[in-house]
Amino acid sequence: MKKATYQDREKVVDILCRAFIDVLIPNSINFVVKNSGNRYTRLKSLMEFQFDKSMLYGNIFLSNDNKGCILYLDREGSGIKNILLEAKLLFTCIGLDNILKILKREKLLKSFHPKEKFIHLWLMAVVPDQQGNGIGTKLLKEFLEIYHKELIYVETTTLENCYFYKQNGFEIFHETFELDYPLYFLKYV
Template sequence: MKKASFRDREIVVDILCQAFVDVLIPNSINYVVKNSGNRQKRIKALMEYQFDMSILYGTIFLSENNKGCILYLDNAKFSLKRIILELKLVLTCIGIENTFKVLKREKLLKNFHPKENFVHLWLMAIVPESQGTGIGTQLLKESLEYYKNKLIYVETTTPENRTFYTQNDFVIFHETFKLDYPLYFLTKV
């Protein structure tokens, strides 16, 4: 595992796009991405936003073979740069007409954020042909070592991901079905 830098942006965005572009089930990504227009372009805009936010306000780790990545947020403070990134996301991915729907989702998520300081495991991805090979487990374990003794928080939408996190010592503390898909909220110390 290696810590990513801005020079790794294209690699990380490509991993994220490959992992999520063909996932069409109801989930957080598909809830945010506007349905009309070029899906690939909108997914790429979302992944660029997530990379930029994580490189500015967290940490990104890459597997040694550049087949997987994990993005954390640990200091997503309010700033002019953040406002610019969010406006760009609205225009290139969400669409103005979906903004209130996405803001409602964000409010729901924040209601279940831990009250104490935490690190947000924001997104994890393995390219499709390498999924199930152990890259994700290794990446998760090594990146958690970086945040040793910190409260780690993650939300996920699929039973498979929920199982993956619980097998890696995360604990579910809340579930909700208020959106078009299930949301599982987990933590690990």
């Protein structure tokens, strides 16, 4: 596992896009990506946003074979850079007509964030043709070794992901169906 740099942006965005382009179930990504227009362009914009925000307010790890990645945040985004990133995302991915539903979603997510300092495991992906080969598990275990003394928090929308995280030491502390999809909140214990 290695820390990503800004030179890895295209590589990480490609992993994320490949991992999520064909996932069409109701989930957090599809909730944010506006339905009209070119799905790939909008998805790529979201993944670029997540890369940029993670580099500013957290970090990104790549698997040694560049087939998987973990993006996390360890501090709150603020300031002009954050505002510019979010404004760009609004116009390139979300759309003005979806802003209220996205703000409602963000408020819901934040209501279950821990009050104390925590690491938000924001996004994890492995390229589709390599899923099931242990890349994600290895990446997550190496991540957890580094941050084993920290409170780590993640949200997911599928029971399959819940099972994966539970196998790796996480527990569900809340679940909700308030949005158009299930949402499970987990913490590393």
